[in-house]
Amino acid sequence: MDEDYDVIVLGTGLTECILSGLLSVEGKKVLHIDRQDHYGGESASVTLSQLYGKFKQNPLSKEEIEGRFGRDRDWNVDLIPKFLMANGELTNILVHTDVTRYVEFKQVSGSYVYNKGKVYKVPANEMEAISSPFMGIFEKRRMKKFLEWIGDYKEDDIKTHQGLDLDNNTMDEVYYKFGLGSSTKDFIGHAMALWTNDDYLQQPARPTFERIVLYVQSVARYGKSPYLYPLYGLGELPQGFTRLSAVFGGTYMLNTPVEKVMYTEDGKFQGILTKEGTARAPVVIADPTYFPEKCQSTGQKVIRAICILDHPVANTSNADSCQIIISQSQVGRKNDIYIAVVSDTHHVASKGHYLAIVSTIIETDKPHIELEPAFKILGNIEERFMGIAEIFEPKEDGSKDNIYLSKSYDASSHFESMTDDVKDIYFRVTGHPLVLKKRETVESEQ
């Protein structure tokens, strides 16, 4: 191979795959490479034998694994737990690129919060809200007034603002106006706006307002919860976008380490050398692992524990999938603990099995102990795989050397920050903002 491309993409994580899909559709000639032998990078879904290989010093043999957990190929275990917001940006991108043709989705059955030692369902509609034991009657009325304000708010109609200014009032001031108590604030900020800590209280209200709108609209779209999940696991998403890229001419090479990065005399990216030969392009997009020297730690570390269960989680009405949020205030922490549960109905586990991934931002030097409240909720755990990931970000914006790097996948429970990163990189690479248009469906039919 001695070939020229418009863009070289390194790493097949979801961020990189969406970008190569979008750029290919626009007619760019894309070469997409991964050093690993499978798609997905950090956002892959792997079989149990791959999981044992990644996490355990003395992995079980395939025979032992299948003896305990059924057929290996029935497992597609996510390495990073996230759900799609039904009305979120990733859903928009999937619809507008037609990648929905390749991936099927199910609703996540419910969203739950942990409060005073118990697990409660987050009400998904007014009926559930009225009957929920979670709030007293007066607090429910105040909450209703708050949500009506959100629903009626129109940017250009000052009357609907009720005297509040989203850019100047802090969220705490908004809560104060509606007279909301601390457990309701906790509920709104963590279960609806999905903030992982309380820093948002002292910041302008707008981002929180927007997050609540996203939550409410996402719940309204399909009914049970705001979340969607792809059959066969999150690893289907990067694969779907690589297919999009490929049908628009993208070239794919797995199992191909980068042996050398080539630069021009003035220090700009020029190309790479692999076992297949040389490939040149004026621009490279990559995940942080391909250019570690050009990335820095954000100072955050996330611990994730992948747990195999043979039972649904207690007090979730035997949900086949759910999110449980353990708010920081409930367990004396700064950051929330998340539990994401999926099961055999999503083709990610063998029959009768559930996968629960527990995660949080590390606060102490004994991170596994920080997850204990979540393990208690899960009950008996058949097998557990724990890992710690440092969150990296690029040091520079790429304009100097044409090397555009993505951020690590953060601790949030959904893909909104990832799609922000996609749009940001897209803008820096192309010079124009990403505009999602429904593309013409190309399908010849006789």
Added chain:
Amino acid sequence: MNSNVASIKLVLLGEAAVGKSSIVLRFVSNDFSENKEPTIGAAFLTQRVNMGNQTIKFEIWDTAGQERFASLAPMYYRNAQAALVVYDITKPQSFIKARHWVKELHEQASKSIIIALVGNKLDLLESDEERKVAREEAESLAQEEGLLFFETSAKTGDNVNEVFLGIGEKIPLKQQEVQNGNGASVNEVSRVDLNVAGSSGANSSGCNC
């Protein structure tokens, strides 16, 4: 008239340049072009075939070039009900690759998948090229592995329709097994169709046929 339309996902597998896309082009458009460039932007091609009182709509998935560096995604053959494993009868290497794909499909794809082994480029024998993969060798592989077997020429159209008709004949009987046999009793009702901009209520399974 036919009221039953069964949609069948059919995937193409085989080494680069054995004529996978050409076979499909012949089947779908009754056309052939030398040095055909890969189709840009087509998610898959479709073609309907009438079989008695049933119509089969083939959704034919091309590799889109992802086989060039052995980088096909498992998603590609997920849920495929049929596969064409294609080789070039003048290229022994492509037959070795075909054996690999048959093995891969048996390991990774749905248990009830119907696989057709297709030796392409019969027309080259007319132009003095030498056959390098014996018909008997391919037949015995097909027999061992339970495959349909055809030799075709996408260029002349020889035997191409027969491949798809052969698969079509096997389908109605197999359909039942797809539903019951692979342990994938997914609750269809809870699947959602993202393309429906519904504002409320649960959307049922989205079949866009």
